[in-house]
Amino acid sequence: MIRVVVVDDEALVRSGFELILNTHEGIEVVATATGGQALDTVLRERPDVVLLDIRMPDTDGLTVLRGIRAMPRPPVVAMLTTFDSDEYIVTALRGGAAGFLLKDTEPEQLGPLVRTLAAGGVVLSPKASRSLLHRLPGEPDDPAVRRVDLLTCREREVLVRLAEGLSNADIGARLHLSAGTVKDHVSAILTKLRVAGRVQAALLAQRAGLLREGSGERP
Template identity: 45%
Template sequence: MTGPAPLRAVVADDHALVRSGVVGVLEGGGLEVVGEASDGHEAVEQALQHRPDVVVMDVRMPRMDGIEGTRRLRRLAEPPQVLVLTTFDLDEYVFRALEAGAAGFLLKDAAPDRLVDAVRVVATGEALLAPVVTRRLIERYLQAPAPVAGPDPAADLSPREREVWQLVAQGLSNTEIAAALVVTEATVKAHVTRLLAKLGVRDRVQAVVRAYESGLVRPGKAG
């Protein structure tokens, strides 16, 4: 009997040495790298040819940068998830990448196992942000006008759901939350699904925003 097919990835980075390093990490983690690209245009071509689950995308690249590449990938009939991997944690790149449709944003100084885990996380459709990026993202969101006040769905959360919410707000993946709470990943997924429904938000990023708005987590304390 054979197990499930490995996740398929395309790696886009204009530096060949960096690109080969990322490829080595992903393949060492049991993923299948089906294509490589040196810019966003090539990333789209590789995605059309190989139909990967995830494209690991650098930001600053010639001809077409990773932001525009992400935008075009997400417009495909069968769009892959996009994990932005960069040395730059500037707010401009975070917001532009998320607006373009990226599911995750990770810095290149992340540990190899963190990168592999991030690809697996975004492949499932979950959002993933490096903790330092999460903090800056939320602080930026909190500068926007406050939403109209309404019923507080957080009042319906169980103690465990509030605990999961706090860990989500710190930028932890389901795997990391499961390890922290000593429960299965399936249990965490169930908690997160109920949490999002009770909070009335569409994804983890919005759940993090609500955590800051509610005072559950304060700027500078997450991560």
């Protein structure tokens, strides 16, 4: 059972996500909270996944994210947003969030997205990520895209699957590799691309056009 905590300042949003997610087999919303209640709730409930509103009036999502990431065994955190302010998302992703969801995400998509997060994958709303491609992992003139050329063919294959939201285990199954080998490839990818985590690597894969190509090969 995947345990989820939903953090949002609006009761209607909290109850809506709870109602939708509890209809998905293997997922349980164990608690909902406002920003001010979030850290205590997460410590008490020990969820696997936290869906966290990025902008709240009492305690904002970035502050909550920092508190969660400082916990000894932090859960996976994905940010909830209406995406009216890019800089908040940029800061959250650099702060360790595993992705972001728009609040108007189709209800039937929420369960699979939560399962992806729980399995160690990344979640990037396609509509929202398009407006971030020029900002992550660096500034528009950052030569990060050219660093993709440093990757081996196998590392590019792994990067594409990572950007599709697959966990290490799922990537291994797809490419017939052990989870340990995939972990080593991911570590090498992050080092070569000079990014801090899987989300930034996934966005860089989009910037480099790897997903458009549908394979790990550069044109």
